[in-house]
Amino acid sequence: MTMTHERQQETRSRLTTSRRRLLAAATLAPVLTGVPDRARALSGGREGHDLVEPVMTRLADWADVGEVLGRPGDMRRFMYHTAFPRRDLTVFSHGVRIDPALALGTHVSFVRYADNSTLLMGDVVVTERELQRFCDVLQEHGIMLTALHKHLLAHEPDCWWVHVHAHGHDPVAVARGLHTAFKCTGTPPAEPAASSPPVDLDSAAIDAAMGVKGAADGEIYKCTYVRRETVADGHVVLPPGLGATTSVNFQPLGGGRAALSGDLALIASEVQPALTALRRGGIELVELHHHNLTDEPRLFFIHYWAIGDAVRLAEAVRKAVNTTNVVPMPGGVG
Numbered sequence: 001m002t003m004t005h006e007r008q009q010e011t012r013s014r015l016t017t018s019r020r021r022l023l024a025a026a027t028l029a030p031v032l033t034g035v036p037d038r039a040r041a042l043s044g045g046r047e048g049h050d051l052v053e054p055v056m057t058r059l060a061d062w063a064d065v066g067e068v069l070g071r072p073g074d075m076r077r078f079m080y081h082t083a084f085p086r087r088d089l090t091v092f093s094h095g096v097r098i099d100p101a102l103a104l105g106t107h108v109s110f111v112r113y114a115d116n117s118t119l120l121m122g123d124v125v126v127t128e129r130e131l132q133r134f135c136d137v138l139q140e141h142g143i144m145l146t147a148l149h150k151h152l153l154a155h156e157p158d159c160w161w162v163h164v165h166a167h168g169h170d171p172v173a174v175a176r177g178l179h180t181a182f183k184c185t186g187t188p189p190a191e192p193a194a195s196s197p198p199v200d201l202d203s204a205a206i207d208a209a210m211g212v213k214g215a216a217d218g219e220i221y222k223c224t225y226v227r228r229e230t231v232a233d234g235h236v237v238l239p240p241g242l243g244a245t246t247s248v249n250f251q252p253l254g255g256g257r258a259a260l261s262g263d264l265a266l267i268a269s270e271v272q273p274a275l276t277a278l279r280r281g282g283i284e285l286v287e288l289h290h291h292n293l294t295d296e297p298r299l300f301f302i303h304y305w306a307i308g309d310a311v312r313l314a315e316a317v318r319k320a321v322n323t324t325n326v327v328p329m330p331g332g333v334g
Contacts, residue, residue: 050235051230051232051235051236051237052113052114052115052117052235052236052237053113053114053237054078054111054112054113054114054236054237054238054239055078055112055113055114056077056078057075057078057080057112058075059073059074059075059080061080061112062080062110062171064171064172064175065080065110065171065172065175066080066082068172068175068176068179069082069108069175069178069179070179070189070190071084071189071190072190076109076241077239077240077241077330078111078112078239078242079109079110079111079239079241079242080109080110080111081107081108081109082107082108082109083105083106083107084105084106084107084108084124084182084187085100085101085104085105085106086100086104086105086106086125086159086186086187086188087100087188087191088186088187088188089104089125089127089157089159089186091104091152091155091156091157091159092155092156093152093153093154093155093305094153094154094305094307096251096253096259096307098152098155098251098259099218099219099220099251100218101217101218101219101220101222101249102220102249102251102259102261103151103152103249103261104125104159105125106122106123106124106125106182106187107122107123108120108121108122108123108124108164108178109121109122109242110171110174110175111238111239111242113236116169117167117168117169117236118167118168118169118170118171118174119165119166119167119233119236120143120164120165120166120167120171120174120178121163121164121165121233121238121242121243121292122163122164122165122178123161123162123163123164123291124161124162124163124164124181124182125159125160125161126159126160126162126185127157127158127159127160127185127186128157128158128159128160130184130185130186131160131162133184134162134181134184134185135148135162137177137180137181137184138162138164138177138178138181140177141173141174141176141177141178141180141181142166142168142173142174142177143164143165143166143174143177143178143181144164144165144166144293145162145163145164145165146163146164146165146290146291146292146293147161147162147163147289147290147291147292148160148161148162148163149161149287149289149303150286150287150303151261151263151286151287151303152261152286152305153284153286153305163291163292164178165292165293167234167236196216196217196218196219197219198216199216199219199220199221199250199252200219200252200254201221201250201252201256201258201310202256202310202311203216203221205310205311205314206221206223206250206310206311206314207223209311209314209315209318210223210248210314210317210318210321211318211328212224212225212328212329213328219251219252220249220250220251221249221250221252221258222247222248222249222250223247223248223249223314223328224241224245224246224247224248224328224329225245225246225247225265225321225324225326225327225328225329226240226241226244226245226246226326226327226328226329226330227240227244227245227265227299227325227326228325228326228327229297229325231243231244231295231296231297231299232295232296233292233294233295233296234294238295240329240330241329241330243291243292243295243299244265244295244299245265245329246262246263246264246265246321246324246326247262247263248260248262248314248317248321249261249262250310250313250314252310253307256309256310256311257307257308257309257310258307258308258309258310258313259305259306259307260283260304260305260306260307260308260310260313260317261303261304261305262303262304262317263301263302263303263304264301264302264304264320264321264324265299265300265301265324265326266299266300266301266302266323266324267297267298267299267300267325268298268300270323270324270325271288271300271302273323274302274320274323274324275288275302277319277320277322277323278302278304278316278317278320280316280319281306281313281315281316281317281319281320282306282308282316283304283305283306283313283316283317283320284304284305284306285302285303285304286303286304286305287301287302287303288300288301288302288303289301302320304317304320
C-alpha cells in the first residue's frame with residue numbers, strides 16, 4: 001500500500017532525527033568510554049531543554065573544592081574562581097619577559113545551577129612538554145578539552161593554552177581531576193597574598209581611552225568587557241564574565257610604554273570589522289578561534305599583541321572593541 005505524501009514526509013523526518021541522534025551518540029562515545037559516571041559531562045545539547053539559570057553561592061559552599069585544588073579561591077558573583085599563575089615559567093616574546101598576569105595565568109571557575117548541577121570552565125597554561133600528558137589525565141577524569149591554541153606570537157619556552165570544560169553533579173570529583181592534571185605540570189603552589197605596587201602606567205588616561213574603569217592585577221592593568229546578550233552553553237546560561245569576555249591587558253615597560261595582550265569575544269558578523277580595526281591600529285593578530293563547543297550565540301575570539309605607548313594602544317584597541325556588542329564588566333576584572 002502506497003504511503004501518502006504526508007506520511008512519507010513524516011517518515012523522512014523521523015529517520016533524519018534518528019540519524020542525528022545516532023551520530024551524536026557516536027561522537028560522544030569515545031569521550032565517555034572508561035570515564036566514571038560522576039565525572040561525565042551532561043548533555044551539551046540545547047534542543048528540548050529550557051535554559052537553566054546560575055544560582056548565587058557563598059565561598060563556604062566551595063570549601064571542599066578549594067581543599068582539593070590546594071589553594072583558596074574567590075567569589076566573582078556567580079563564579080567560584082581560582083587562579084594558578086605560572087610563576088615557574090620565564091617566557092619571552094618579542095624581547096619582553098611576560099608577566100604571569102599578562103598571559104600566563106591559569107584560571108578555573110565553577111558555577112552552580114538551579115538544577116543543582118555544576119559547570120567548570122577554565123583556561124590552563126602548559127608547556128609543550130607538559131601538554132600531552134596533561135590532556136591524557138583530563139580525559140581520564142572526564143574533563144573535556146574544548147580548545148587548544150596560542151595566546152602569544154613567537155615565544156620561548158613553547159606554551160599552549162588549553163580550555164577545559166565539565167558539567168555534572170560532583171564538583172569535588174572534577175576538582176580532583178584538575179588537581180591530578182596540574183600535578184603533571186610545573187604549576188607552583190599558591191603564595192600568600194601580597195599588596196601590589198601602583199601600576200607604572202597612566203591608568204586614568206587608559207580608562208578614558210577604553211571607556212571602562214580598569215583594575216590592577218599585580219603589575220598588570222586590565223580592562224574587561226562582557227557580551228550584552230545572554231550567552232548559553234548547551235542548556236545552561238553562562239553568567240557574565242564566564243566564557244564570553246573581552247580582555248585588554250597592559251604590562252608596563254617603562255616610560256609610558258606597554259606590552260598589550262588580550263582577546264576580543266565576537267560573533268561571526270563582528271570578526272572582519274574587528275580584525276580590520278586591530279590592524280589599522282598597528283596591533284598584531286595572534287589567533288582567531290573558538291573557546292567552547294556548544295555556545296549560543298556562537299562566539300569567536302581574536303587574540304592580539306602590540307608594544308608601544310600605552311594610551312595610544314588603548315585608543316587603537318578601543319576601536320576594535322567598539323565593533324563588538326560588549327559592555328564594561330561589572331566590578332572591573334573578570
